[in-house]
Amino acid sequence: MRRRDNKMNKEYINAIEAAKKYNLFLKVVTSVKSFDSYNSFFNIYDEAEEPCRRIVVLTKTSELEEVYDENPTEKLEECKIVDENIWIKDYSLLVIPDKIDLSDLMVDKKLVEKLR
Numbered sequence: 021m022r023r024r025d026n027k028m029n030k031e032y033i034n035a036i037e038a039a040k041k042y043n044l045f046l047k048v049v050t051s052v053k054s055f056d057s058y059n060s061f062f063n064i065y066d067e068a069e070e071p072c073r074r075i076v077v078l079t080k081t082s083e084l085e086e087v088y089d090e091n092p093t094e095k096l097e098e099c100k101i102v103d104e105n106i107w108i109k110d111y112s113l114l115v116i117p118d119k120i121d122l123s124d125l126m127v128d129k130k131l132v133e134k135l136r
Contacts, residue, residue, distance in 0.1 A: 030128050030129075033126065033129050033132070034125070034126060035078060035122060035125040036125075038127050045078070045079050045081065046077075046125075047076070048075070048076050048111075048120050049076075049085055050073075050113070051072045051086070052089060072092030074110065074112070074117060075096070075108075076110075076122065078108065079104070079106075081105075087103065096110040099128050100131070106135055
């Protein structure tokens, strides 16, 4: 299934079809962000990674489970390439990955071709 956005002159294709056609993997991954903390009792700075949200991505890597998220509060309005993955859509951590419907997701064809 294809859809054309005349305003932006972008051609969208179904994410599942794009994964098959371009030998990519469509995955639901967890985004993480590093947070700094300070323990005043021990005078120690520490850094911890915390999960932020779920993101549907197209990727070349079958083992991908986490992505680093610099701006976890920023809503993902349209597909974009981040660290050689196409971020398609974001969801709350409360959403169970198996409940995310991947069949309706569309991706910009030019981004997919650029990733290949």
